[in-house]
Amino acid sequence: MAEEILKARATQKHLRRSPRKVRLVVDSVRGDRVDKALKKLEFTNKGAADEVAKVVKSAAANIRDKFQDARLDNQEIYISEIFVNEGATLKRIQPRAMGRANQIRKRTSHITVVVANNKELVNQ
Template identity: 80%
Template structure:
């Protein structure tokens, strides 16, 4: 146990945004420092940016809670992994002409963030 693995994970499930739209935001902050990623998300003009920021803050809080003796700050942490997978799809019906109906698929996302301690030799 000489080498400790400083990383923690946070997951947001059933986010009511399409994964295709969430991935645009997620790709912008991949492998950034946590403080830099949160600042970038604050000024991103996408609806999913606020939700992704919450998950990043939760992962940072999880690693601080897990390793309390290490005194980790947002500058010491970076986003090791971040991805948005497809969640359950809510199926709804839109009435259409002549008694027919069109199906509406309301997609959801699962956002997962893994943060880790930044090593001294990393940029």
Template identity: 45%
Template sequence: MEAKAVARYVRVSPRKARIVVDLVRGKSVIQAREILAFTNRGVAEAVEKTLNSAVANAEHQHHVRPESLIVKTAFVDEGPTLKRIRPRAKGSASRIRKRTSHITIIVAPREEA
């Protein structure tokens, strides 16, 4: 029995989000929360929020204690890119790509994963 949470359209580049998500993959939920609390990255807050949502889903749907859960799967997919324009020299313009991410975290009981 797994519980899943997805944070969609997070305004951070997937490359930056993957750095933080790689830190918590395979760890226990308690250990993952500690890692995220002391990670000095802006996206750590969004990842922690997604992790807490997955744990809450496991508690509510499957009546599992959070201490017995581990982060089974965690990955970041690329969301839609917002395209903006920056004025440049001689009347030209260059494109700015504001990337978004979809963060997915799946938690499972320790013996199952």
């Protein structure tokens, strides 16, 4: 193992999108290089693509800032882990007929991205 393992992470919490919808976007970029993932997210026709791209850019900036002497660019950085967890659910009510009420659940997401400089660290 001649090469040093460099890792960094970024998180986005309380994103006002359903985790199920965000996971569709996240699954498409898992294991890719950062430059390829950002290009793919740019042309993805989903609302969550912009938010996922922000977190990937932040993780890439974190690894560059953390290991400045390594001089990494987006072609050398891989997304080793990316996942979406469920955040807090906002509960609202919708009035219905005859004095009843239905509950509306507005779900939130937590996006976590871990990037590394080594292709072997990528979990697919």
